[in-house]
Amino acid sequence: MLKKRAKYVAVSAAGVLGLSLGLAACGGGDGGGSSSANTLTIVAEDPIDHLDPQRIYVGETISHTTRLVYRKLLSNPSSTDPKVSSKPIPDLATDEGTSADGAKTWSFTVKDGVKWEDGSEITCEDFAYGASRNFAADELTGGPGFYLTAKLALKGEYPGPYAATPEQQADFDQAVTCDGKTITYKFKTPWPDFPLAISSLHMMDPYKESFDKGAKNDDKIFSNGPYKVDTWNAQKGGTLVRNDEYDPETDDKSLREAKPDKVVFKFGEKASTIYEKLFSDSPDSQKTIVSGSRVPPEFFPRLTEAGVKDRYVQVQSPYVDYLVPNQNQMKDPNVRKALAQATDVESWIAAGGGEKAYTPADSVVNPAVPGYVANPAYKDRNLKGDPAAAKKTLADAGVKTPYPITFTYPQSDTLDKQAAALVQGWEAAGFKVTLDPLGDVYYSNIQKPSNKADVMWGGWGADWGSAMTVTAALFDSRQIEKNTNGQNYGNYSNPAVDKLFDQAANSATIEEQNKFLQEADAVMGEDVAYIPLEIATFNWVRGSKVKGFVTTDASSSYPDLATIDVED
Structure with a gap:
């Protein structure tokens, strides 16, 4: 799951720990006519990348939309107990589902009385159509649908519902079948953690075919949750009000209490400005939480102030930040090894805010993910880096120095400082470093095989509680295509x-x-497929009139909107 960084997250996407998602909700109510006094405001520096459920792949967006507008067959409850929040429970399904044929087949039955915002009933066919949209990769880019497209038991190619021939559609309809309210998915290989995939991502969500306009719906919400859109501007934000067609009797309060009458999103304000208001508890920030941007390091000394410390929450995130040598550019494994030896993780962490902001990582897999072990290549490394050893590695390999490298990363004030902190160790080892900070075009650039960066920054959290959603998702070579x-x-x-x-x-x-x-991870360490940096620590401060504020594994350590409320 992509991580929410200068642009994203997760990151994910995030993007996790139990590793999933979460988000706020809305209980029954009186439609859009509620008092504006009971309004939660969510502020963010950056707009939301995607609102189409099959395209959402950022941890906090998955969490927020789950609690507010999009229900799934299974979802993760809000709980500060990781064992509880990482275990999926029925949402739109009647139970946790049944498997057969060694976990190659999964079936779920849709609840009675669950509706879309227009009053129409959510059907098995809506789930089948939602699944089919994952295959329209040319139209609906950016989502996690590759999990389904790799697994579904199709006989031939299926291009998704917009371009399929009758024969191709018939092939899909044999792999995803409806029998009344029961939907069955058939896979080529076992998928024992399919329930975790359902609860952690929106790729298996229902989608109403008559509402579908393909990529044009990327900033549109057709709700089946406790809130619906009143007004929305993709760049500025908007307002969610209660959805009259949502029936809280069909829901579980551990998933959605939906206490605020309205939820207002505001995009575009700098994190420093947002937190200055929150720290001073200005009247316009008292019913506010922050999405994406954690407390900036320059505010850390103020976290113990009276009136602030009781509104402060610190939690370790499900994300790992790492460096990625470009194998097309840095072909010599000795050069990659020298780069890893010379990487000063301690200086990187110090430049980003120190131990309050990060803890060192020894794998690309977060320790909270089941199956984590430290990568042997990084388990006992010198966190200060060892430029002398790196210099010897280059010399023994006959590499001409200074060896030029370009480091590409997503530009932000913090990452600028962290990138600069790596230069001294790398250049002492015999590298000549050019820094190449990029803005919103970051991922679109590094996802091109022709990209000329020598080393890049990455941030990732597991899509659910499985290392399969980290190592394989990040390093399987078969995802590399022409473009x-x-x-x-x-x-x-x-x-x-x-x-x-x-x-x-x-x-x-x-x-x-x-x-x-x-x-596989041990081999990747020997190959220097990646260099782990740190695990981000999330520091949050909320407005003084925000109640029920928690962060959970189900919300990827972002504010979990399931229980949140505001007071007058």
């Missing part, structure tokens, strides 16, 4: 690792799956 490398930003390719990913994908149990993934 995109997917999430394999460094164009990493090792047939032995791909084989281990296949063995993991064909495992009938998560325990067996993890064994193969750990083997």
Whole structure:
């Protein structure tokens, strides 16, 4: 899951820990005529990238939309107990589903009385249509649908509902079937954690075919949750009001209490401005929470102030930040090894805010993910870096120095400082570094196989509680195509690792799956497919009239809107 960074998240996308999602909700109510006094405001620096459920792939957006507007077959409850919040419970389904054929087949029955915002009933066919949209990758870009497209038991190619021939559509209709209210999915290989995929992402959400306008619906919401759109501007934000067609009797309060009468989103204000208002508790910020941007490091000394410390929450995130050597550019493994040896993680962390902002990472897999083990290549490394050892590695390999490299990263004030902090160690080792900060075009650039950066920044959190959604999602070479490398930003390719990913994908149990993934991670460490940096710590401050504020595994450590409320 992409991480919410200068542009995103997750990141994800995020993007996680139990590793999923979460978000605010709205209980029954009186439609849009409620008093504006009971209004929660959510402010963010950046607009939301996608609102189309099949395209959402950012942790906080998944969480927010789950609690507010989009229900799923299964969702993760809001709880500060990770064992509770990481276990999916029925949402639009009547139960947790049943599997057959060694987890190659899964069936779910849709609840009675669940409706879209126009009053029409949510049907099995809506779920089948939603699943089919994941295959329209040319039209609906950016989502996590690759999980489904790789697994579904199709006989041939299926281009999605917009371009399918009758024969292709018939093929899909054999793999995803409806029998009354029961939907059945048939997969080519076992998918034991399919319920976690459903609860953690929106890719399996229902979608009403008559509402569908393809990519034109990217900033449109057709709600089946407790809120619906009143007004919306993709760049500025908008207002959600109560959805009259939502029946709280069909829902679970651990998923959505939907306490505020309205939820207002505001985009475009700098994090420093947002937090200055929150720290001073200005009247226009008292019913406000922040989306995406955590407390900036310059505000850390003020976290103990009276009137602030009781509104402050700190939590370790499900995300790992890492460096990615570009295998097309940095072909010599000795150069990659020297780069890893010279990387000063301590200086990177200090430049980003220190121990209050990060803890060092020893794998691209977050320790909260089941199956995590430290990568042997990074378990006992020198976090200060060892330029002398790196210099010797380059010399022994006969590499001419200074060796020029370009470091590309998503521009922000903090990342500018962190990038600069790496230069000293790298140049002491014999590299000549050019910094290449990019803005909103960051991911569109590094996802091109032709990208000329030598090393890049990445941030990722598991899509659900499985390392399969990290190592395989990031480093399987078969996602590299002519015009995109997917999430394999460094164009990493090792047939032995791909084989281990296949063995993991064909495992009938998560325990067996993890064994193969750990083997793959160890090989990637030897290849220097990535260099782990740190695990971000999220620091949040809320307005003084915001109540029920918690962060959970279900919300990817962002504010969980399931229980949140405001007071007059």
